[in-house]
Amino acid sequence: MSVRTAAVAGDPVPIDLNGFRRRHRTRPLSAVRPKSLPRAGLDDKERGTAMLDEPGSPSVPGASAAAAIRIRGLEKVYRAQSGQPPMRALRGVSLEIPRGSIFGLLGPNGAGKSTLINILAGLVVKSGGEVEINGHDLDSAWRQARLSIGVMPQELVLDPFFTPRQTLELQAGLYGVPPRRRQTEALLEMVGLADKADVYSRTLSGGMRRRLMMAKALVHRPPIVILDEPTAGVDIELRELLWNEVRYINEAGATILLTTHHFEEVEAICDRIAIINRGSVTLNGPMDEMLARLDRKELVVQLAEPCSKVPAALAGLDARLEGDRTVVIGYQPTRTRTVDLLGQIRDSELQIADLSTREPNLEDLFRTLTREPVLDAAHP
Numbered sequence: 001m002s003v004r005t006a007a008v009a010g011d012p013v014p015i016d017l018n019g020f021r022r023r024h025r026t027r028p029l030s031a032v033r034p035k036s037l038p039r040a041g042l043d044d045k046e047r048g049t050a051m052l053d054e055p056g057s058p059s060v061p062g063a064s065a066a067a068a069i070r071i072r073g074l075e076k077v078y079r080a081q082s083g084q085p086p087m088r089a090l091r092g093v094s095l096e097i098p099r100g101s102i103f104g105l106l107g108p109n110g111a112g113k114s115t116l117i118n119i120l121a122g123l124v125v126k127s128g129g130e131v132e133i134n135g136h137d138l139d140s141a142w143r144q145a146r147l148s149i150g151v152m153p154q155e156l157v158l159d160p161f162f163t164p165r166q167t168l169e170l171q172a173g174l175y176g177v178p179p180r181r182r183q184t185e186a187l188l189e190m191v192g193l194a195d196k197a198d199v200y201s202r203t204l205s206g207g208m209r210r211r212l213m214m215a216k217a218l219v220h221r222p223p224i225v226i227l228d229e230p231t232a233g234v235d236i237e238l239r240e241l242l243w244n245e246v247r248y249i250n251e252a253g254a255t256i257l258l259t260t261h262h263f264e265e266v267e268a269i270c271d272r273i274a275i276i277n278r279g280s281v282t283l284n285g286p287m288d289e290m291l292a293r294l295d296r297k298e299l300v301v302q303l304a305e306p307c308s309k310v311p312a313a314l315a316g317l318d319a320r321l322e323g324d325r326t327v328v329i330g331y332q333p334t335r336t337r338t339v340d341l342l343g344q345i346r347d348s349e350l351q352i353a354d355l356s357t358r359e360p361n362l363e364d365l366f367r368t369l370t371r372e373p374v375l376d377a378a379h380p
């Protein structure tokens, strides 16, 4: 439990397509300034459709569905292997990811997050259920569905003997982006790799490879961008850069689905979350509503004088000592009025130096849900 704080630097500002670096990079990672800027998300004309609309490119009819991604009853059973029984990684997962949202998919290791994302990416074949991406059914319109998303997988898959520039050019070619619509240089700028554009990818550091993977996901300007642990193992500065890029492409119109284990960052950047545990979604909805469900707050009383035990007058409360100068009283806001609590504190005759409250954060919610699956969204 801790006071909620925004962890990502840089206040959101109105989108300025000519000022990506100026807005987001207080400490530029690369000395090279961008000449042109990537159209990483969508412009109004393209919103809701995939971006490859040039002659000779695969064309994707516009989709009108309100949800960017709609998943119903998704199942995945991995086949038995080397003496292990079959693994049911997804158990009837249903989710809707609204257009324009930044959606955080959270869960402990092995929960099924990457399995779900890899099914969307076409890297894993589902065992059951339905998936619609940008209004296109993954089974009957897989090509359109695939063109609508850019995926940065958890695994770093790069050809070590290709340079970042060649990697992006090849990816653009695979997606049928004609040379004049490619944005290789701008993407290299955006992810801070312009000065490494022509070195073998095998010589890039882990964080640089991740940046290149992100640029790769954006070459065809997809309206939906999926990032599986984009900040795993990267330093604070790069995390900040990546989150700023995520905000930027979202402001430009793209829907974002991401996974990460950094809760403070999820709280700061995501407007909706789902928590997945052992293959099932245990909670799904707007961030604020989710946190309110915990129905727990703490009143923190700083004492003017040291105290060796919780005063008898507070015995009926969920009160504990933190050190010898802080009494912490837990309560349920829906059941206990703060004014009643304050009355009891006054009666205890404690010498109060200061008072504050603590609200639960996403990490508390996550711990509660992954420890006690009873808070299932379908059965609150």
Ligand SMILES: Nc1ncnc2c1ncn2[C@@H]1O[C@H](COP(=O)(O)OP(=O)(O)OP(=O)(O)O)[C@@H](O)[C@H]1O
Residues within 6 Å of the ligand: 078, 079, 087, 089, 107, 108, 109, 110, 111, 112, 113, 114, 115, 116, 154
């Ligand atoms: N190719 C595979 N074959 C068999 N089992 C697999 C395969 N891929 C994943 N699994 C299993 O499926 C379950 C879900 O794995 P998944 O990678 O989806 O988890 P995750 O939520 O992404 O975890 P993490 O946070 O560690 O990335 C795990 O038990 C994992 O061992």
Ligand SMILES: [Mg+2]
Residues within 6 Å of the ligand: 113, 114, 115, 154, 228
């Ligand atoms: Mg994973």
